[in-house]
Amino acid sequence: MGVTQPRRTGFLLTLLRRGAPAMATATSDLDDGIADPTPMSALRRMRGMAGPVDPSVQDNLLLRATRYVAMVPLLYRIVAVLGALGEFLAQSGGAGAPAVVVVAVLCVALNLFGLRWLLRTAPFHSDNVARLLLLDVVFTLVAYLVVAASVPASSFTSAMQVPGKELLGGIALLTLALGVQYGVGLLVVSLPLRMVAWWLSSGVFNVKQGFVDLGTMLGVALTATGALVLLGLGTRLALAYGIRNGRLAERARQHRALHDSVLQTLEILALPRKGDPADQLDELRGIARAQALEVRQMIEQAERESAEEAARPLGEKLTALAAEMAREGLRAQLVMAELDEETLDEVRQLAIRDAAREAMRNTLKHAGTDQVVVRVDEREGGIAVVIRDHGTGFDETHRPAGFGISESITARLAEAGGRARVESSPGSGTRVTLWMPR
Incomplete structure (x- = not known):
């Protein structure tokens, strides 16, 4: 196909x-x-x-x-x-x-x-x-x-x-x-x-x-x-x-990084040297060792930054999500309870973040408002994230086309062991509750 x-x-x-x-x-x-x-x-x-x-x-x-x-x-x-x-x-x-x-x-x-x-x-x-x-x-x-x-x-x-x-x-x-x-x-x-x-x-x-x-x-x-x-x-x-x-x-x-590290080292290695060949070889080995250490440090720093990004606690992930949605035109007020950051593993945190992103985008597209409140607290032995807006709402028996609930929200949480509930009525806004067990 x-x-x-x-x-x-x-x-x-x-x-x-x-x-x-x-x-x-x-x-x-x-x-x-x-x-x-x-x-x-x-x-x-x-x-x-x-x-x-x-x-x-x-x-x-x-x-x-x-x-x-x-x-x-x-x-x-x-x-x-x-x-x-x-x-x-x-x-x-x-x-x-x-x-x-x-x-x-x-x-x-x-x-x-x-x-x-x-x-x-x-x-x-x-x-x-x-x-x-x-x-x-x-x-x-x-x-x-x-x-x-x-x-x-x-x-x-x-x-x-x-x-x-x-x-x-x-x-x-x-x-x-x-x-x-x-x-x-x-x-x-x-x-x-x-x-x-x-x-x-x-x-x-x-x-x-x-x-x-x-x-x-x-x-x-x-x-x-x-x-x-x-x-x-x-x-x-x-x-x-x-x-x-x-x-x-x-x-x-x-280019600057290559010039200041690898290129400089190669040029030093290419310079003619006088003296005992054994001493020259030791010197070249020292230069190569120092350069290898510098390159390794650059790689490890990039890996650490990537790991730190992935390992950020749920609160920081949701804060970053609020900033992301603000750039798209939705103002999100984040209300966080005191949480044990070790309660959820990375997979479940990402599932909540991605489901919350879809819920907030639904607000932006369908609710007729640019404000939403996101509350995070512990509930029923797990973590609950509630996305609440006071927009137009909708009749749950006639859900708007393009309202990504079954695939984008519910399925994401179900794959990680959680669940989602959407409550709405015309004129009363919409509440999306995301829950994930510890």
Whole structure:
């Protein structure tokens, strides 16, 4: 049976199809040649940056960082809508002003909520993002029609600038957050929307009105697409540059170690010597013995560090796990009872640590919260680790897809002689109890 190879696709195409979140795949299949300082044509370097990636790769740090791209269109809409409102009030003489003001206030409020949502610390879920973006689009279209129905034809042009700025920002937002096809889709929808808006205001269905701001909307879509491409390719170039420099630094460290030890000894051995050959042989043996001792010490130190890492007590393993999860966006509060560190062997400690990692990742993916409490104490003649969150929870009879309990959590503990229990209900969070006998 053959091994299924991961599907590869071009990074640039992935970026255009999926928007800024596709930058989370930028670390896969990076070629050192991308960051090669040797002068080359810009097109060749860009082809390297746009090369194949594995779409299944998701770097959590990059994925969290891409959220901030959406701040630009949100800030634009706040400023542009307020500016358009001021211009409308100055020109309209009050005709239709209440409806336009209400729509402008709601636009600003919605965008401020979006900014606050982006800056929160809780983990992001694609379903929530899709719902919020759908709400944003629906509100924008409805606001456009409400303003059109509330103002006379004489004030139509200046009044429609208020929801129009919201619409322009929406095209940029969808392009950056979901992909070019979504931004273009909203642009296409806006053409008949403009015609309907003119009909609501004047009673005349004017086809030409649909294309009045087409150039501006195309410009926004192209600008957002260009920004997406430059940001994605620049991110991948920066990652390739950092990885290449890291490898060079590690190689330089190894070269220094060889130069200061083995190479120096070999050069000393190669120097011509005068005197009794027996004395020379004794001297060479002494140098070789000293060098062998130094190399042995280096090897033993590396082995000791590896052994110390494996032999760390359970508390330190869980502390390191909490730090690891913090880098992925989950804040874990660790509460440790006084334990006898000799109560569990290494295999059982690793089983608990790995099961706890999976439970915490489930919290990050499914619970809708970025906080979890991990308690460790002695119970029933063994060690219990309880991972508790106050997130959304779930109905245990309809467990979420991808909630790795049977294989990732229960099976790990069962193999080492332990057991796991998961308790949850909608709105009450989730408690995962890991227990391992002594």
